Amino acid sequence: MTSFNVNQNELKTRVLVVEDSRPLNFFYNAVVKGLNTEVRSAYTGREAIELLDTFAPDIVLLDLNLPDIPGMEILSMLGQQYHQVITIVITADERANLPAEAMRLGAYDFLVKPVDSNRLRTTINNTIEKLELDAKVNGEPDSSIHLGNFIGASKVMRDIYDKLCRIRNSKASVFITGESGTGKEVTANTLHELNTERKGKFMAINCAAIPKEIMESTIFGHVKGAFTGAVADRTGAVAEADGGTLFLDEICEMDLELQSKLLRFLQSSKYRMVGSQKTLSVDVRVICATNRDPFNEVKLGNFREDLFYRLFVIPIHLPPLREREHDVLHIAMHFLKKYAELEHKDFLYISHEASEIMLKYPWPGNVRELQNVIHSTVVLFEGPVITGEMLPANILKAVEDIEKNPEHYQKYVGRNSRFLIDGSDAVMPPALGAPSVTAPQPVPAENMVPGSRAPEENRAEKSEPAGSAVAEASADADDSSSPGLTVSPAGMINLPVKEDEIQTLEDVKRIYTVAAINACNGSVALASKLLGINVTTLYRQMEKWKEDGFIEKCSVFMKPAKRGRRPSKQS
Known part of the structure; x- marks a missing residue:
């Protein structure tokens, strides 16, 4: 990973000058070099885009009138995909609205030609001071957006990078969950590559793609004559991965009988090849993954509970692409460069209009x-x-519909959500950390929120289907739980009628926020939009509640922590 390039000790601030006029480019270079900086020049938009990755500038001096690509398009790309770069616009265009438009797209400063050397020198010095101050305040943050084959700089991905680095040499089993297309095998492979102690192979098996009749042989191997067609001994994946990593993708698809054999192997690191009585032992780190809800698979009897607890030592949940902020643009640019080279095409960048569409589309296939x-x-x-x-x-039709009808957003998420894979909104069983929802109680008319209707009126209009999250959660509710905030099917909050039912506003905020996330099928991005708060703010609030022990996180569904613990008055 590369560090933020600030002018400290031997590091020099990197400045990219983008100006098609050679005399002006030379002039800007001369002024900037006198400030102990490292400078590169670009005379076209194409050269500038190439140098953004190869030179990795800290500051870009950008002329808006370029011969090949509009400068505003490059400015938009910098603002959306290169957040760590500070852009200073220099232009001869004196339109009154241009500075405001440039600032909206991410420009840090705006200079009108002709620019004298003193003005330019002062601007660059001020920008360098800002970089140095940011580095001191933020502890010189890592500006890299890569880890292994991962691409992305969102907070949720940086948290995953940090977790992968912390557990890289652990021998503990890792259980990866996430929707299809979120990068579960990439995660497993990255974790294997990060390990500095294990030098063995990375062996991946897709449990959904191999017939159950040969799955045991695939994992443990077989000896000659073990079954019809076994004409020779065959080494299994566990032996191939000795000293390395065994990755079992779609683990919930594994046959129950084989699950019991896998459990014995995990407990002892010993196994027998099919058709053999000889016991062998290996040293393998096991990583598994699923796009289903493993808690619900246990509840349905499709996944052994004892195997689940054996594997679910270090859980990693990969967020869907729609919850990764601007990562979609970083990833899109990565693929654009890859396929432009592969297909011998002349693509360089993504327009501002296309970028906005990509950010609004929910990407059900991730x-x-x-x-x-x-x-x-x-x-x-x-x-x-x-x-x-x-x-x-x-994609265009979906985004157009979402812009006109924001409430339609969820339908474009599709059935890919790991909590909707089987067409049901099943929740996790309480024994495995399921949300414990207080059963809705009748609301006295005098305690109803003004302007609302009685729950019965709304139930008649909108009843929850059998098997839904609300129906199952209500059925599993603990009637003995302490009185507190409850939410009726109509969406109304039941107000307290006794002193012991009064909760702190912080409690109410926490419980309501968690309920909103659950109502959005675990989509933090959608919940933040409907709650009217920034998604980053919501993530930070959730992390704080989690650290304080007020909520427990079960995959993406969350639940209020057990009652009886409240923030102290000092907090």
Whole structure:
């Protein structure tokens, strides 16, 4: 990983000058070099885009009138995809609204030509001071957006990077959950590559792709004559992965009988090849993954509870792409460069319009869908820019519908959500940390929120289907729980009628927020939008509540912590 390039000790601030006029480019270079900086020049938009990755500048001096690519497009790309870069716009265009538009797209400062050396020198010095101050305040944050084959700089991904680095040399089993296309095998492979102690192979098995009749042989191997067609001894995946990592993808698809054999292997690190009586032992780290809800699979009897606890030592939940903020643009640019080179096309960047569409679309197929969209666009169109009209019609229609009807957002998330895989909104069983929902009680008319209707009126209009999250949670509710905040099916909060039912506003805020996330099928991004708060703010609030022990996190569904513990008055 590379560090933030600030002017400290031997490090120099890197400045990229983007100006098509050679005399002016030379002039800017001369002024900036006198400030103990490292400077590179670009005379076209294409050269500038290439140097953004190879030179990794801290500051960009950007002329808006370039011969090949509009400077405002480059400014937009910098603002959306290179957050750590500070951009100073220099232009001869004196339109009154241009500075405001440039600032909106991410410009730090705006200079109108002609610019004298003193003005430019002062601007650069002020910008360098800002970089140094930011580095001191933030502890010189890592600006890299890569870890292994991962790409992304969102907070939720940085948290995952940090977790992977902390557990890289552990021998504990890792259980990865996430929707299809979120990168579960990439996570397992990255964890294997980060391990500095294990030098063995990385062996991946997709439990859903191999017939159950040969799955045991695939994992443990077989000897000659073990079954019809076994004409020779065959080494299994556990032996191949000795000293390395065994990755079992879609673990919930494994046959129950084989699950018991896998459990014995995990307990003892010993196994027998099919058809053999000889016991062998290996040293293997096991990582498994599923796009289902493992808690619900245990509840349904599809996954052994004892095996679940054996594997669920270090859980890692991969967020869907729609919850990773601007990561979609970083990943899209990565695939754009890859497929432009592969298909011998002249694509360089993604337009501001197309970027906005990508940020609004929920990507039900996650990274895999984004990869396919970029690949098909590169094949079907000519560069140098991906525009909004080049994107698939289904994406354009979905975004248009979402803009007109924000409440339709969830339907475009699709059935890929790991909590909706089987077409049901099943919740986790209480024994495994399921949300404990207080059964709704009748609300006296005098205690109802003004302007609301009685629960019965709303139940008549909208009843919950059998098997839904609300129906199951209500059925599993603990009637002996302490009185507190409850939510009726109509969505109304039952107000307290006794002193011992009064909760702190912080309690109410926490419980209501968690309920909102659950109502959005675990989508923090959608919940934050409906609650009217920034998604980053919501993530931070959730982390604080989790650290304080007020909520427990079970995959993406969350529940209020057990009653009886409240923040102290001093906190």
